[in-house]
Amino acid sequence: MKELKTISDVIVFCYAVFIALLLTNLLDHKTIFEIATEEQALTLYKTLGAVGAGLMLVKLLIGKLYITSLKYDRHMAQVKINELKADLYERKQEYRSNSYKESVRMEMAVASN
Incomplete structure (x- = not known):
């Protein structure tokens, strides 16, 4: 369970760094995702937000399972x-x-002698 928690932490961290790079324009989302219009960019950011929320939900569930397994082991x-x-x-x-x-027995043996 610890390995799963560690993997989820690494994935969420990498995703957060990727999003931060996209938002600071250090990575160009137009060339990476081949976006031509602003509508496509808006859809991309909505999708990235949904994926991020899903990752955080998975991370939360894995954290709860990890804590439960630690309590069970204890x-x-x-x-x-x-x-x-x-x-x-x-x-x-x-x-x-x-x-x-x-x-x-010893007392009885001493008393009988």
Whole structure:
């Protein structure tokens, strides 16, 4: 998921740079897109705006999915930690129980001698 987020970030950045170059007239939109009339230029800019909005929407959705996957991973790690804590507690209880039984046996053996 991280790779997808990184790729979307790079694509949006490159698109933003391209649009900035077009708007500052460092790139000539008439030669790049073979535009002859102002109507075609207006249609081009509307299309570029729509594409930009679509890219930003996709970037937003990928960001939300990435955050959700991070939260899920953190939840699964917490579940694993809780399982390990429970296992450790059970082992400690078993050890204490065995130690207690051994100490009672030793006391009984000492008392019988």
